[in-house]
Amino acid sequence: MKILLKISYVGTNYCGYQVQPNGISIQQRLNEAALALFGVPCDIVGCSRTDSGVHANEFCATVAKKGTDVLDTGIPIEKIPLAFSAHLPTDICVFDARWVSSDFHARYDVKEKEYIYRFYNRPVRDPFWEARACHVPKPLSDADLDRMQAAANLLVGTHDFAAYMAQGSKVESTVRTIYRAEILREGNSICFRVSANGFLYNMVRILAGTLLAVGQGKLEPADIEAITEKKDRSLAGSTMPACGLYLNHVVY
Amino acid sequence: MKILLKISYVGTNYCGYQVQPNGISIQQRLNEAALALFGVPCDIVGCSRTDSGVHANEFCATVAKKGTDVLDTGIPIEKIPLAFSAHLPTDICVFDARWVSSDFHARYDVKEKEYIYRFYNRPVRDPFWEARACHVPKPLSDADLDRMQAAANLLVGTHDFAAYMAQGSKVESTVRTIYRAEILREGNSICFRVSANGFLYNMVRILAGTLLAVGQGKLEPADIEAITEKKDRSLAGSTMPACGLYLNHVVY
Numbered sequence: 001m002k003i004l005l006k007i008s009y010v011g012t013n014y015c016g017y018q019v020q021p022n023g024i025s026i027q028q029r030l031n032e033a034a035l036a037l038f039g040v041p042c043d044i045v046g047c048s049r050t051d052s053g054v055h056a057n058e059f060c061a062t063v064a065k066k067g068t069d070v071l072d073t074g075i076p077i078e079k080i081p082l083a084f085s086a087h088l089p090t091d092i093c094v095f096d097a098r099w100v101s102s103d104f105h106a107r108y109d110v111k112e113k114e115y116i117y118r119f120y121n122r123p124v125r126d127p128f129w130e131a132r133a134c135h136v137p138k139p140l141s142d143a144d145l146d147r148m149q150a151a152a153n154l155l156v157g158t159h160d161f162a163a164y165m166a167q168g169s170k171v172e173s174t175v176r177t178i179y180r181a182e183i184l185r186e187g188n189s190i191c192f193r194v195s196a197n198g199f200l201y202n203m204v205r206i207l208a209g210t211l212l213a214v215g216q217g218k219l220e221p222a223d224i225e226a227i228t229e230k231k232d233r234s235l236a237g238s239t240m241p242a243c244g245l246y247l248n249h250v251v252y
Numbered sequence: 253m254k255i256l257l258k259i260s261y262v263g264t265n266y267c268g269y270q271v272q273p274n275g276i277s278i279q280q281r282l283n284e285a286a287l288a289l290f291g292v293p294c295d296i297v298g299c300s301r302t303d304s305g306v307h308a309n310e311f312c313a314t315v316a317k318k319g320t321d322v323l324d325t326g327i328p329i330e331k332i333p334l335a336f337s338a339h340l341p342t343d344i345c346v347f348d349a350r351w352v353s354s355d356f357h358a359r360y361d362v363k364e365k366e367y368i369y370r371f372y373n374r375p376v377r378d379p380f381w382e383a384r385a386c387h388v389p390k391p392l393s394d395a396d397l398d399r400m401q402a403a404a405n406l407l408v409g410t411h412d413f414a415a416y417m418a419q420g421s422k423v424e425s426t427v428r429t430i431y432r433a434e435i436l437r438e439g440n441s442i443c444f445r446v447s448a449n450g451f452l453y454n455m456v457r458i459l460a461g462t463l464l465a466v467g468q469g470k471l472e473p474a475d476i477e478a479i480t481e482k483k484d485r486s487l488a489g490s491t492m493p494a495c496g497l498y499l500n501h502v503v504y
Contacts, residue, residue, distance in 0.1 A: 008378065008379055008380070009379055010379045010380060010382070055380075057380075081375070081376050082375070082376060085376055085377065090377070090379065090382045090383075091379045091382060092379060093376055093377055093378065093379050094376070095374075095375075095376045095378075122347075123333070123334070123347075124333050124334060124337055124345055124346070124347045125337065125342070125345055126260065126345065126347075127260055127261055127262045127342065127343045127344060127345050128260070128262060128307075128309075128384075130262070130342045130343060131342075132380075
């Protein structure tokens with residue numbers, strides 16, 4: 001048995017999830033906390049590799065003793081979140097923990113992931129959204145958001161999403177299934193919430209940029225079909241900045 | 253004529269609003285931005301003095317040429333928010349500007365101020381609320397919040413609020429009029445929103461601590477009357493940390 005942690009973090013001060021030679025990663029902080037809490041070096045296996053500046057409302061990772069698939073601890077599982085968080089900096093926390101079998105894999109066993117891309121919409125930047133959402137100064141009307149939703153609807157289903165992948169990425173297949181794609185307004189905040197069985201590199205940030213282009217009238221909702229069909233990255237919208245991206249939910 | 257600015261800021265990295273010998277203040281940043289934008293040293297007069305770590309959704313301040321009550325500028329007033337913000341760090345911005353008469357006073361002419369004190373309620377701390385709200389780990393039920401609202405209702409009106417003032421503060425009168433006092437839950441977040449013709453030093457943070465004590469069953473709602481009556485600081489609740497406090501609205 002090993003432990004599956006649910007983690008949330010503000011990604012602003014990190015070089016991303018994955019351990020890097022230059023810069024502090026989320027994984028490094030989890031490694032340090034696991035060593036401090038369990039008294040042995042541990043392997044931390046995460047559900048994905050978020051980029052520098054990307055946030056997580058819910059990130060999943062397993063902890064086992066280094067080089068093994070088991071973890072020995074006398075700490076009751078319900079006390080793990082508080083105990084683990086006590087060894088983490090204030091911009092990372094563990095909010096849930098459960099035992100999983102030794103053959104569970106935090107990355108390969110993911111059935112569905114949900115991301116949120118967050119914009120905020122007002123003429124002047126907002127200090128409270130700084131590094132936590134992408135600033136869109138020009139007003140987007142309800143009709144603009146309806147156009148974005150119409151475009152988002154055309155993404156749902158099983159498609160080849162090569163047009164929405166960072167150029168130069170290497171991957172066996174660019175086919176993915178999007179289960180849901182929604183545009184939500186709440187005050188100044190506009191969210192693109194998207195759930196799929198997997199995502200290509202930079203896919204959510206490119207989809208967000210493409211939907212924003214639709215909202216701003218640079219693309220028509222129906223253009224989505226042709227962009228997807230042609231598998232041409234240059235036809236899709238810009239890659240939106242990392243600061244607006246949140247891993248929101250992971251389903252096993 | 254001089255200019256009245258509406259400003260918002262994340263107070264975390266500042267020693268407070270007011271210029272201090274040790275530490276960077278919001279006012280210092282406004283002074284530097286005014287000099288850069290208008291080309292002359294300016295006097296910035298703020299609506300109040302927020303403490304270190306306190307935030308503002310809406311703070312008001314006037315700008316005039318140093319030693320005078322006038323400001324000369326060719327910049328159209330509607331361009332001031334963006335132009336001024338361009339000279340400010342990302343945790344401060346100006347979101348509104350208007351001309352006011354030379355005898356307007358940003359502090360003495362305030363008729364009403366509204367503050368929010370923000371708690372968040374869940375067992376484990378939340379990285380996204382870090383330094384932006386006060387963590388209350390033990391669950392507060394809807395009934396607990398009803399008790400807090402019942403207590404808040406007893407604060408409304410004209411009272412001597414000496415019991416809710418930091419000890420040692422010097423002030424001519426401790427009588428103030430509270431217009432509204434509300435407890436609002438939104439997800440994990442619990443806000444105490446209070447509006448008055450003025451506040452004593454630390455008054456909102458002490459009121460928040462007193463209402464929290466009511467929610468946690470340490471005080472009864474009806475105790476508020478006796479605490480107010482006895483003018484005894486030691487009977488009221490703790491002074492809550494600065495990070496949960498937001499100046500929210502100013503009425504002239």
